[in-house]
Amino acid sequence: MAAINLGATGGAPGATASARRRGQFHSLEVAEVRPLTAESVEVTFAVPDELQDAFGYVAGQHLALRTTIDGHEMRRSYSICRPPSPGAISVAIKRDLGGRFSSWANAELRPGDRIDVMSPQGTFTSALERVDGVHVVGVAAGSGITPMMALAHEVLSRSATSTFSLLFSNRSTLDVMFIEELADLKDRYPARLALHHVLSREQRAAPLMSGRIDQDRLERILAELIRPESVDEWFLCGPFELVQLCRDVLAEQGVDPAHVRYELFTTGRPVDAGGDRGRPVQVAAGEDVWTLDFTLDGQSSQVESPVAARESILNAALRVRADVPFACAGGVCGTCRAKVVSGSVSMTENYALEPDELERGYVLTCQSHPKTEKVVVDYDV
Ligand SMILES: Cc1cc2nc3c(=O)[nH]c(=O)nc-3n(C[C@H](O)[C@H](O)[C@H](O)COP(=O)(O)OP(=O)(O)OC[C@H]3O[C@@H](n4cnc5c(N)ncnc54)[C@H](O)[C@@H]3O)c2cc1C
Ligand code: FES
DSSP states (O other), X not given: OOOOOOOOOOSSTTOOOOTTOOOOEEEEEEEEEEEEETTEEEEEXXXXXXXXXXXXXXXXXXXXXXXXXXXXXXXXXEEBOSOOBTTEEEEEEXXXXXXXXXXXXXXXXXXXXXXXXXXXXXXXXXXXXXXXXOEEEEEEEGGGHHHHHHHHHHHHHHOSSOEEEXXXXXXXXXXXXXXXXXXXXXXXXXXXXXXXEEESSSOOSSGGGBSOOOHHHHHHHHHHTOOGGGOSEEEEEEOHHHHHHHHHHHHHTTOOGGGEEEEESSOSSSSOOOTTTTXXXXXXXXXOEEEEEEEETTEEEEEEEEGGGOOOHHHHHHHHOTTOOOSSSSSSSOTTEEEEEESOEEESOOSSOOHHHHHTTEEEGGGEEESXXXXXXXXXX
16 A cells, blocks of 8 residues: 655744644734635634744644633634645634634634634644555545645645545535635646535535435445545544544445544534533542642643542643643543553543554543542653
8 A cells, every 4th residue: 555644844944843742822813814605714824933833734733723702711623724834824614503613713803813823733644654656535524624625735746646536525515615725726636636526405417426425325435436445545524423434434345444534523412511621629638639740841740639529630730730731622632632651541532542542651631530549641742
């Protein structure tokens, strides 16, 4: 099987981008807000010279944005939608019906506004070594197209022999984010980019491309349009059900899960619980406690937590260090990742860490609860 390396592509020459740089917020100015559809905008931030390194990134990564809405601090992650270019970094935000942050961003964000933006995070990136001759497939629905825009551009621009197929599902043409950019990309790479739009509420010429992507339709698409044996790496991004369906069908067809990467924007539950982050916990004298030692930015800190409180490691750590990194607090984005150095923990949910990271002792601290009296974790490794 061919190999890809999308590499560490920095925002400026010499910038180093690590798929695992610890997240830190910086205030960035909004340079442009561009409507993509009636329900989504592309937001471009200006990255000053001194922050070029901090905002170097690899295609497929995301940014956490932080703001205060109606007196509540909110953090949400948004995938980077453009290939790296010095001085700018862009995300696309689709308005979620009733969603607080996305509605605010679509209605209120203007050029000149400043907002806290975390340095890029995430491992929805390729681990393969070469891009020559490889065939990469992206399966996206709705705003799941956002990381695909950066990935497709990277795969196609890095080699004259790579190919990218995009299976993109939306309700109707009016809902298709980046419709013009996709057409431009197709014009640029007519023979190497294959675009397959599926519309669930609009009739297309080919019946196969009209309707929801269910198991039957997906199997027919794999039989007629994208043959799994021709594919080197898969990227899936969309609602939980679609991602799960694709993983199941690909596994049934013998695709090695090591070549199937996926990113979830939500867990599929109606409202993400957001973990217990921010829950006030106090230690009473004589109470049974567990102890957390953690290292962050080279500094060690310690905090005690009442056993009865059953709080997460993140919640305990935030009591003594406000800069402990997190975004979703729901086990989805991976921003709160740390390595367990001693002791052991149990994790409630994990939609972000890969099996090899778990084997190496990494955990999502927003989802981790101690199983031993003392736990030591390191956020820096
Ligand atoms: C790694 C990652 C990358 C992402 N990339 C993107 C991206 O590129 N583009 C993008 O648009 N999004 C992306 N997301 C999703 C994004 O982070 C937000 O989750 C999304 O914008 C919704 O946030 P919100 O504040 O608008 O909605 P929230 O206010 O958090 O609400 C979420 C949903 O719950 C519903 N809801 C809220 N409160 C209630 C209630 N009381 N009762 C019932 N329902 C309720 C809302 O109607 C909404 O549908 C990404 C997420 C992750 C983790
Ligand atoms: S903060 Fe998102 S997974 Fe923990």
